[in-house]
Amino acid sequence: MSKIKSLDELRKIKEAAKASTDLRTTGENPDRVVLMVGMATCGIAAGARAAMSALLDEISKRNLQNVSVVATGCVGLCYAEPLVEVRVPGRDPIRYGHVNDARAREIIDKHIVQGILLDNAIIGREVPKGE
Amino acid sequence: MNNLRMHILVCGGTGCVSSDSKAVHGRFVAELAKHKMDKEVQVVTTGCFGFCEQGPIVKIYPDNIFYTKVAPADVELIVKEHVVKGRVVEKLLYHDPEKGTSEAEHRHIPFYKSQMRIALRNCGIIDPEKIDDYISVDGYAALGKALESMTPDLVVEEIKRSGLRGRGGAGFPTGLKWDAAKKAAGAKKYVVCNADEGDPGAFMDRSVLEGDPHSVLEAMAICGYAIGADEGVIYIRAEYPLAVERLRIAIAQAEEYGLLGGNILGSDFSFHIRINLGAGAFVCGEETALLNSIQGSRGEPRTRPPFPAQKGLWLAPTNNNNVETYANICPIILKGADWYSSIGTEKSKGTKVFALAGKINNVGLVEVPMGTTIREIVYGIGGGIRGDKKFKALQTGGPSGGCISNENLDLPVEYESLASVGSMMGSGGMIILDEDDCMVNIAKFYLEFTVDESCGKCTPCRIGNRRMHEILERITQGNGTMADLDELKDLGEIIKDCSLCGLGQTAPNPVLSTLRYFYDEYEAHVKEKKCPAGACKNLLKYRVLPEKCIGCTLCARNCPVSCIEGERKKAHVIDSEKCIKCGVCYSKCPVKAIVRD
Ligand SMILES: Cc1cc2nc3c(=O)[nH]c(=O)nc-3n(C[C@H](O)[C@H](O)[C@H](O)COP(=O)(O)O)c2cc1C
Numbered sequence: 100m101s102k103i104k105s106l107d108e109l110r111k112i113k114e115a116a117k118a119s120t121d122l123r124t125t126g127e128n129p130d131r132v133v134l135m136v137g138m139a140t141c142g143i144a145a146g147a148r149a150a151m152s153a154l155l156d157e158i159s160k161r162n163l164q165n166v167s168v169v170a171t172g173c174v175g176l177c178y179a180e181p182l183v184e185v186r187v188p189g190r191d192p193i194r195y196g197h198v199n200d201a202r203a204r205e206i207i208d209k210h211i212v213q214g215i216l217l218d219n220a221i222i223g224r225e226v227p228k229g230e
Numbered sequence: 231m232n233n234l235r236m237h238i239l240v241c242g243g244t245g246c247v248s249s250d251s252k253a254v255h256g257r258f259v260a261e262l263a264k265h266k267m268d269k270e271v272q273v274v275t276t277g278c279f280g281f282c283e284q285g286p287i288v289k290i291y292p293d294n295i296f297y298t299k300v301a302p303a304d305v306e307l308i309v310k311e312h313v314v315k316g317r318v319v320e321k322l323l324y325h326d327p328e329k330g331t332s333e334a335e336h337r338h339i340p341f342y343k344s345q346m347r348i349a350l351r352n353c354g355i356i357d358p359e360k361i362d363d364y365i366s367v368d369g370y371a372a373l374g375k376a377l378e379s380m381t382p383d384l385v386v387e388e389i390k391r392s393g394l395r396g397r398g399g400a401g402f403p404t405g406l407k408w409d410a411a412k413k414a415a416g417a418k419k420y421v422v423c424n425a426d427e428g429d430p431g432a433f434m435d436r437s438v439l440e441g442d443p444h445s446v447l448e449a450m451a452i453c454g455y456a457i458g459a460d461e462g463v464i465y466i467r468a469e470y471p472l473a474v475e476r477l478r479i480a481i482a483q484a485e486e487y488g489l490l491g492g493n494i495l496g497s498d499f500s501f502h503i504r505i506n507l508g509a510g511a512f513v514c515g516e517e518t519a520l521l522n523s524i525q526g527s528r529g530e531p532r533t534r535p536p537f538p539a540q541k542g543l544w545l546a547p548t549n550n551n552n553v554e555t556y557a558n559i560c561p562i563i564l565k566g567a568d569w570y571s572s573i574g575t576e577k578s579k580g581t582k583v584f585a586l587a588g589k590i591n592n593v594g595l596v597e598v599p600m601g602t603t604i605r606e607i608v609y610g611i612g613g614g615i616r617g618d619k620k621f622k623a624l625q626t627g628g629p630s631g632g633c634i635s636n637e638n639l640d641l642p643v644e645y646e647s648l649a650s651v652g653s654m655m656g657s658g659g660m661i662i663l664d665e666d667d668c669m670v671n672i673a674k675f676y677l678e679f680t681v682d683e684s685c686g687k688c689t690p691c692r693i694g695n696r697r698m699h700e701i702l703e704r705i706t707q708g709n710g711t712m713a714d715l716d717e718l719k720d721l722g723e724i725i726k727d728c729s730l731c732g733l734g735q736t737a738p739n740p741v742l743s744t745l746r747y748f749y750d751e752y753e754a755h756v757k758e759k760k761c762p763a764g765a766c767k768n769l770l771k772y773r774v775l776p777e778k779c780i781g782c783t784l785c786a787r788n789c790p791v792s793c794i795e796g797e798r799k800k801a802h803v804i805d806s807e808k809c810i811k812c813g814v815c816y817s818k819c820p821v822k823a824i825v826r827d
Pocket of ligand 1: 395396397398399400401402404424425426427428429512513514515516517518550551552553555556657731732733
């Protein structure tokens with residue numbers, strides 16, 4: 100550890116250190132976007148860990164705030180694993196199937212950053228509430 | 231997987247540590263290694279989450295799942311199910327005893343619902359032994375802001391405008407104190423932190439120091455900058471080894487980063503902090519006795535004035551604040567006085583941390599906005615009285631405070647309102663008493679404490695309190711008279727008026743407040759020689775109801791002094807001469823044939 104000589108240097112250390120606590124502060128935020136990755140036996144066998152890695156990697160590369168990647172269990176759609184469900188507060192959840200490395204990165208790029216759904220990858224779209 | 235995807239936070243507060251949270255931590259590390267997940271999942275030790283009743287607490291991010299009562303043996307399951315497969319382990323969630331449901335996220339648990347965390351903001355979120363964790367949540371940014379863009383006057387002004395008052399008991403406006411120390415003439419000044427926390431049942435300050443030690447160091451440095459001091463001393467009780475250890479680590483880390491020491495953040499401000507272990511006496515928490523103790527003298531209070539702001543440590547101008555007071559400083563500097571003063575009530579701003587203890591379901595540490603009602607704290611957050619017994623009183627302010635009765639349950643918690651009913655805010659201990667607690671006995675307990683802890687320097691405290699204690703002893707033995715009750719009141723008032731320091735000035739409070747609200751209990755002890763709560767052993771009498779007794783001999787066989795006689799299948803008799811009133815027969819009798827009166 101070397102001495103911090105200015106407020107700017109302190110800010111730099113903060114930015115670097117934030118990566119370690121962001122997971123916690125974002126987890127506390129009820130308005131965060133949550134990406135649920137199916138990590139039961141079926142998901143893992145189909146490559147869910149690679150999908151999750153790609154999501155995490157893309158999020159950290161783009162320095163996205165307020166997005167959590169959470170492992171979840173089997174939802175019964177084992178044929179379409181790896182599954183990634185995108186939950187944006189106030190919107191209906193969207194579930195993508197057969198998510199490999201490339202598709203995971205596309206989800207971040209299109210859905211999360213640009214707000215465009217990946218129509219061809221959506222699985223069993225839930226009936227929107229109240230319609 | 232190269233990216234960290236999950237954090238497992240394990241509570242490292244004293245409460246959870248004593249229920250084996252260190253072993254829980256160790257098991258997590260071992261299990262994760264076994265699953266080769268040690269690179270993607272991090273295990274973090276944090277400070278107290280507050281919900282000590284349900285400890286050890288484990289919290290998992292980013293899912294934000296709150297596990298309670300986690301034993302080392304549960305860890306394998308959490309890793310196998312939750313970490314590997316993403317399935318929440320239902321049986322370790324918090325179960326709401328009233329609704330019968332379980333809650334995964336802490337903010338839905340009634341205990342946390344009406345809490346607001348300022349002083350405890352980082353407890354249970356950061357690793358107290360990692361300065362980078364603290365920096366990542368704006369740590370040392372307030373000090374940076376003060377040094378870079380605020381004059382000392384502006385800092386004092388901000389604290390004044392925030393309305394922050396001392397959390398150590400007396401509630402003196404913090405800004406005014408800083409102002410006085412700032413204006414006092416002297417080249418050498420000191421900043422002192424009072425971490426003596428002597429009130430029985432209180433553990434607010436300990437939790438802040440264990441969970442977020444840097445927040446206190448940073449605030450002391452800000453205070454040093456504001457009043458013109460270059461040296462700080464933390465006076466902490468030796469009975470807090472974990473807090474001392476974490477403070478030591480924190481000071482060393484801050485020095486390495488140059489956030490304490492010479493020329494902080496490249497400015498010309500220098501500030502050093504050292505730790506002074508307490509001498510183990512309650513009176514050393516009184517600030518002038520504390521200063522004497524740091525100087526190596528007897529822990530006896532000084533006559534005031536002069537106040538510490540003028541002549542404090544080594545007779546130099548000194549600012550002393552309580553741990554929790556300091557824990558509020560950085561958020562005020564960062565978010566502003568207007569933000570802070572928007573929380574709370576007209577005269578009591580911000581939040582207050584309370585340690586809930588006694589006959590309450592959720593023993594633990596809570597932080598609520600000033601003005602929250604006692605009912606909300608006891609029944610909402612605290613989950614009500616243990617075992618569905620009846621609430622009798624709430625003791626606040628420790629040995630200096632008093633008891634608040636049923637009729638004042640809707641009182642908002644503020645300095646003035648608590649004082650108006652004969653109690654006080656004190657440092658934040660809240661002990662809940664139920665129908666089994668005898669108020670005379672409770673008053674005696676606290677007085678016994680102050681009699682023991684009186685330093686003996688002034689007569690009213692040294693002798694007066696002892697006389698009061700003797701009277702209470704008489705009453706609980708069944709030898710009191712009605713004149714004794716008047717005598718208690720008179721003596722109490724005199725001791726309050728004539729004592730030298732806060733210890734004596736407040737020692738009679740537990741007696742006076744119980745006399746005020748529970749006079750009938752005193753009367754019952756004196757006139758009827760009865761203890762309504764059944765707590766004063768000397769006034770109890772156990773007897774067998776012959777018509778109910780089935781002669782099972784259970785009582786006789788269990789009596790430790792063999793004072794129960796009777797033939798099988800015939801009514802038994804207790805020899806009250808020999809009876810030691812232990813109550814074993816009373817609890818053993820299968821047909822409730824033994825009564826206590
Ligand atoms: C007998 C006695 C014991 C005290 N014990 C403590 C203590 O343990 N911790 C504390 O902060 N203040 C204690 N005080 C209050 C201190 O004298 C002082 O008011 C306080 O530390 C000032 O800090 P504050 O303005 O931040 O509250 C005690 C006072 C008395 C009379």
